[in-house]
Amino acid sequence: MELTTAEENYLKAIYHLSDGGKKSVSTNDIAAEMNTKAASVSDMLRKLGEKEVIEYRKYYGLQITESGKRHALQTIRKHRLWEVFLVEKLNFAWDEVHEVAEQLEHIHSPLLIQRLDSYLNYPKFDPHGDPIPDEFGDVRSRPRVQLNEMEVDQTGQIVAVKDSSAAFLRYLDKVGAYIGARIKILDKVEFDGSLEILVDQKKTLFMSKEVACNILVLQS
Amino acid sequence: MELTTAEENYLKAIYHLSDGGKKSVSTNDIAAEMNTKAASVSDMLRKLGEKEVIEYRKYYGLQITESGKRHALQTIRKHRLWEVFLVEKLNFAWDEVHEVAEQLEHIHSPLLIQRLDSYLNYPKFDPHGDPIPDEFGDVRSRPRVQLNEMEVDQTGQIVAVKDSSAAFLRYLDKVGAYIGARIKILDKVEFDGSLEILVDQKKTLFMSKEVACNILVLQS
DNA sequence: TTTTATTTTTAGCCTTACCTAAATCTTGAA
DNA sequence: TTCAAGATTTAGGTAAGGCTAAAAATAAAA
Ligand SMILES: [Mn+2]
Ligand SMILES: [Mn+2]
Ligand SMILES: [Mn+2]
Ligand SMILES: [Mn+2]
Numbered sequence: 434m435e436l437t438t439a440e441e442n443y444l445k446a447i448y449h450l451s452d453g454g455k456k457s458v459s460t461n462d463i464a465a466e467m468n469t470k471a472a473s474v475s476d477m478l479r480k481l482g483e484k485e486v487i488e489y490r491k492y493y494g495l496q497i498t499e500s501g502k503r504h505a506l507q508t509i510r511k512h513r514l515w516e517v518f519l520v521e522k523l524n525f526a527w528d529e530v531h532e533v534a535e536q537l538e539h540i541h542s543p544l545l546i547q548r549l550d551s552y553l554n555y556p557k558f559d560p561h562g563d564p565i566p567d568e569f570g571d572v573r574s575r576p577r578v579q580l581n582e583m584e585v586d587q588t589g590q591i592v593a594v595k596d597s598s599a600a601f602l603r604y605l606d607k608v609g610a611y612i613g614a615r616i617k618i619l620d621k622v623e624f625d626g627s628l629e630i631l632v633d634q635k636k637t638l639f640m641s642k643e644v645a646c647n648i649l650v651l652q653s
Numbered sequence: 654m655e656l657t658t659a660e661e662n663y664l665k666a667i668y669h670l671s672d673g674g675k676k677s678v679s680t681n682d683i684a685a686e687m688n689t690k691a692a693s694v695s696d697m698l699r700k701l702g703e704k705e706v707i708e709y710r711k712y713y714g715l716q717i718t719e720s721g722k723r724h725a726l727q728t729i730r731k732h733r734l735w736e737v738f739l740v741e742k743l744n745f746a747w748d749e750v751h752e753v754a755e756q757l758e759h760i761h762s763p764l765l766i767q768r769l770d771s772y773l774n775y776p777k778f779d780p781h782g783d784p785i786p787d788e789f790g791d792v793r794s795r796p797r798v799q800l801n802e803m804e805v806d807q808t809g810q811i812v813a814v815k816d817s818s819a820a821f822l823r824y825l826d827k828v829g830a831y832i833g834a835r836i837k838i839l840d841k842v843e844f845d846g847s848l849e850i851l852v853d854q855k856k857t858l859f860m861s862k863e864v865a866c867n868i869l870v871l872q873s
Numbered sequence: 874t875t876t877t878a879t880t881t882t883t884a885g886c887c888t889t890a891c892c893t894a895a896a897t898c899t900t901g902a903a
Numbered sequence: 904t905t906c907a908a909g910a911t912t913t914a915g916g917t918a919a920g921g922c923t924a925a926a927a928a929t930a931a932a933a
Contacts, residue, residue: 439920460881473921475882480919492881492928523768533762540760542753548743659890680911693891695912700889712898712911876933883926889919896913903905 434484438539441508442467443477444486447497448505454497506570512538513559513566514549520560521553527560528602561602562593562612562649578652580616581626581645588617589650596647605648608638616650654704658759661728662687663697664706667717668725674717726790732758733779733786734769740780741773747780748822781822782813782832782869798872800836801846801865808837809870816867825868828858836870 436444446466450458460478464471482489486501497505515537519525525533547568550556557573558564566572577592591614594602605611609632619637620629626642656664666686670678680698684691702709706721717725735757739745745753767788770776777793778784786792797812811834814822825831829852839857840849846862 437919461879469920470922471881472883472923476920479882519765523765523772525764525768529764533760533765536760536762540753540756542756544745544749545739545743545753548745552743657889681909689890690892691911692893692913696890699912874933876931878929878931880929881927884924885922887920887922890917892915892917894914894916896911898909898911900907900909902907 436484436486436504439477440481440484441504441539443481444501444505445508447487447495448502448509451497454502457494459494503570506566506572508538510566511546513563514546514553514556516559517553517556518549528599530560531597561597575651577649579646580628580648580650581642583618583650583652585618585621587652588615589652590615591648592651593649594647595649601647604644609636610638610648656704656706656724659697660701660704661724661759663701664721664725665728667707667715668722668729671717674722677714679714723790726786726792728758730786731766733783734766734773734776736779737773737776738769748819748826750780751817781817795871797869799866800848800868800870801862803838803870803872805838805841807872808835809872810835811868812871813869814867815869821867824864828860829856830858830868
C-alpha cells in the first residue's frame with residue numbers, strides 16, 4: 434500500500450513524537466511538530482486510521498501499528514541515507530542536508546535506495562549521529578545521554594545532536610564541537626545549568642544548558 | 654517564481670512537442686503526451702499563461718516564453734544529470750533510469766544540482782545520448798539523423814535513442830546496438846523500410862523501420 | 874457533582890489537479 | 904457562403920491537504 438508524501442511526513446512525526454511507538458501522542462503535539470493546525474491533523478488521523486498505519490480512536494489519541502512503524506522507519510532510512518550521500522559524496526556541510534533530504538526521502542524506488550546504501554558502504558549513522566535503520570527496519574541504537582545530564586569529571590564522546598537546524602550546527606562548527614569529539618565535564622554551574630567542558634584534551638568550552646541538552650554523548 | 658511538479662511536467666512536454674519553441678503545439682497533442690484529457694490541459698494552459706511561462710490565446714494555441722524555456726531546460730538538465738548519476742554511480746541499466754529521474758527532476762535545490770554536475774564531471778550527454786543543458790540552459794547539440802533516413806553504404810555512429818522505454822532499450826541491449834557503436838547500412842528494403850546494418854565492422858543486424866527511426870546517428 | 878477550561882472534532886471553504894459532459898469556436902468540405 | 908466535424912474551452916464534480924470558526928467531548932476545578 435502506497436502512502437502520499439503528506440502521509441509519510443505525518444507518520445514520521447508520529448513515530449518520532451511517540452518515541453518509536455512507546456509514548457502516546459496528542460493531536461496538538463502533531464500540529465506543533467508539523468507546523469499545521471489541529472483540524473488538519475484530525476482529518477489526516479482519520480485517513481491514516483483507514484489505511485491502518487495507526488489505530489485511531491476519536492478523542493482518545495492513537496497508537497502506531499506495526500505496518501505504520503515499518504513505513505516510518507523506511508522513510509527515516511531514506512532520509513538519513515540521503516544525508517550521508519550529500520555529505521560524503523557531494524561535500525555538503527552537515528547543516529545543509531536536512532531540507533534537501535526532506536524532499537529526497539519521498540522518492541519511491543526500492544532499487545534506488547538499495548543501490549544508494551551499497552554505494553555508501555552501508556553506513557550505520559547519518560551526519561548528525563542518528564542511526565540508519567537497515568532494509569528490514571532494524572535500528573542499532575547506542576546508549577546515549579544528553580550532555581547536560583552528565584556530572585563533573587565524567588567523560589565521553591559526542592555521538593549525535595538532537596537539533597539538526599543550520600543555526601545550531603553552525604554554532605557547533607564555530608566552537609569546535611563535532612561528532613566523535615572526546616569530552617570531559619570540567620565544571621557545571623548550579624544556577625543556570627551551563628557547563629565548562631574539555632574537548633579532545635586540549636580545548637575548553639563554555640556552553641549553556643540549552644546547547645548542552647541538544648548534544649548526545651556516549652559515556653566512557 | 655516557483656512551479657509545481659505538475660507545471661514543470663507540462664512545460665517539459667510543451668518544450669519537447671514544440672521542438673524547443675519552434676513548432677506550434679495543440680491542446681490534444683499535450684493531452685496525448687501527458688496521458689491526460691484535453692479539458693485538464695486547457696485548465697493548465699490558463700495557469701501557465703498567468704505565470705507567463707507561455708503566451709496563451711484561447712483557441713489559437715500557445716508559444717513558450719523565454720522564461721518558460723529556462724524553466725523547461727532546467728528541468729531537463731536535472732532529469733538528465735540524475736540519469737547519468739544512476740548509471741555511472743549506482744550501476745543502473747540505461748532502461749531503468751527514466752522513471753526514477755522523472756521523480757528526481759522535481760527536487761528543488763540549486764546547490765544539489767550544481768554539486769551533482771561537478772561530482773559527475775560536467776557530463777555533456779545522458780545515458781540515452783541526449784545533450785545535457787548547462788547551468789545557463791545552453792545545449793550543445795550535434796547534427797543527428799534517424800537511422801531509417803540513411804541510404805545504403807552510408808556510415809556513422811549511434812549517438813542517441815528517441816525512445817527511452819525499457820522495452821526498446823532492452824531490445825537494443827539484446828541485439829547489441831549501443832550508444833557509440835559504428836554502423837554501416839548494408840541493405841534497405843523498399844517494401845517495409847526495414848534495414849540490414851553492419852555494427853562495429855563485424856556483426857550484421859536486421860531491424861524494422863519502426864526500430865530504426867528511434868535510433869539517431871551522427872553521419873561520417 | 875456541576876461547571877469550566879482545554880482539547881479535539883466537525884462543518885464549511887479554498888486551491889491544485891484531475892475527470893466527464895456540454896457548450897463553443899475554428900476550419901475544411903460542400 | 905454555409906455547415907458539420909473536430910478541436911477546444913467551460914461547467915460542474917471529485918479527492919487531497921490545507922484553513923477558520925463552531926460544536927462537542929474530555930479533563931480539571933470548584
Ligand atoms: Mn535530517
Ligand atoms: Mn540527520
Ligand atoms: Mn529520461
Ligand atoms: Mn535520457
